[in-house]
Amino acid sequence: MTARSRGSAWLATGVLLLVATSGCSSGTVTHQALNRAFGQTFARMYALQQQELGHVLGRPADSAATCSRSGSAATSGSGAWLCTVHFPAPDGHLDPVSFDVDVAPIGCYTATGPPAVVGPLQLRTPSGGTVTNPLFAFDGCFDPT
């Protein structure tokens, strides 16, 4: 086998492998994936915020979220989304609150909440320090493949 034909054989094997494995990846941002990823991240961020404010977490936030494309009937794709979660109000009942969620094709998103509900960018901790409010705006990533 000459060096050249050996090279071609390697190249052909690589291309074959590529074709064989690319068949099983869908490569889109779907509302199911975003619902799951955003809901879970929101619930954890809420718990983190309550902990930083020194509140005893009464009931964990519901990790169910409903995401839809903003101004479009599509149920998949990157771009602007709106995700609605059940936000535990101080009096105990659950309020539906919507986050603007900007999703990149690589499966990462930036969520921005309404400041009236989630609070300002910086939070005062009970000990007098300031911390970044986890819910003001947050990033998350999920598997887009």
Added chain:
Amino acid sequence: MTDTLAVRLRTAPARPLWQTYQWELEKVSAQVRTRAAAAVCVFGPFIFALGLKASSTVPADTLFGRWVDDSGYAVPLVVLGFAGSWGFPLLTALVAGDIFSAEDHYGTWTAILPRSVGRRSVFVGKVLAALTYAVAVVVLLAVSSLAAGLLLVGPQSLVGLSGNVVTSGQATVLVLASWAAALPAVLVSGSFAVLVSVATRNSLAGIVLPTVAGLALQLLLLVGGLGPLQSWLPNAGFVAWHGLWADPAFLRPLALATASAVGYAAGCLLLAWSLFHRRDFATA
């Protein structure tokens, strides 16, 4: 420098590949641009972290940018985000895009090639030296940016990419793993720059073309619209580490990016070799 190389090449070395690799490494590390790049990799992250401390805003448009004041582990990840988008292609091409064409520029092929080491050893030695430099750039930047974060901000726990809290010990491991995950894509950048350097025989093209290609690929990666091909882009490895920071972690993008990077790098190097070993340097 090339005179001494030619003299040393006259005495047939016992291990020609090892010899050419060492000579090429010596040549690379003697260059001003290599030392300048090393200085940027070592001191750049510290200057960046000091700038962040002095600034009242945070780089919130980069992943982990919101947390740079809260945890030192965010610093190396923000640096990795920047380096992946435009730093790595330029830094690797500085050496890899010049390593073959410099011999054209100085007209030194006729001094190197007729010697006893053989054309294959010269090729492999040069490629290995260029890729060694590329790996060194990644290691220096990783260690320096982690040190900058820990020394200037501190080892606080970091919020991951699914709201998960990553403790200090885990975060060190994940930061290093994230940088390691970018290595295959860096080697693709280096291999492509080697190919351009061999094909164009021009160092300016060898440095500029891979940098521009890197930027164009970054745009493709961020704009999307490629569907399933998205995760097969040569630079997908620059963002595939994100999955390490979610809980549960997802590693499929990383596996796809690494597998395709091996293919791209091998393709570039095979093409470079097929051009190089058939080229007639005597009449050039």
